[in-house]
Amino acid sequence: xxxxxxxxxxxxxxxxxxxxxxxxxxxxxxxxxxxxxxxxxxxxxxxxxxxxxxxxxxxxxxxxxxxxxxxxxxxxxxxxxxxxxxxxxxxxxxxxxxxxxxx
Numbered sequence: 153x154x155x156x157x158x159x160x161x162x163x164x165x166x167x168x169x170x171x172x173x174x175x176x177x178x179x180x181x182x183x184x185x186x187x188x189x190x191x192x193x194x195x196x197x198x199x200x201x202x203x204x205x206x207x208x209x210x211x212x213x214x215x216x217x218x219x220x221x222x223x224x225x226x227x228x229x230x231x232x233x234x235x236x237x238x239x240x241x242x243x244x245x246x247x248x249x250x251x252x253x254x255x
Contacts, residue, residue: 157246161239168235175200175228179221200224203231 178200186193204227211226213219 155246157242161242161246164235164242165239168231168239171203171235172228172232175203175224175231179224179228182217182220182224203227 174196178196181193181196188194188197204224207223207227207230209223211219211222213222
């Protein structure tokens with residue numbers, strides 16, 4: 153049985169997975185002092201910087217690396233939490249008003 157709500161929920165979950173993976177990868181690259189002149193590293197850092205822009209400046213720690221890691225980590229947590237809420241809402245609304253199949 154095809155359900156557009158379930159398909160959309162899967163797409164949302166995949167997008168949130170990619171977003172959180174980019175942010176976590178950027179945290180790892182920052183903490184490990186990856187070469188920012190490298191194209192891959194700079195692209196991942198730019199993408200993560202764009203995705204976490206609303207979270208910049210929430211925490212200010214003694215270390216710049218720690219500040220970025222905490223703010224980026226907070227962004228990743230919020231993305232995953234909000235994404236899962238949206239997925240659950242999509243799944244619940246796709247089954248409302250339907251009778252379960254008799255098995």
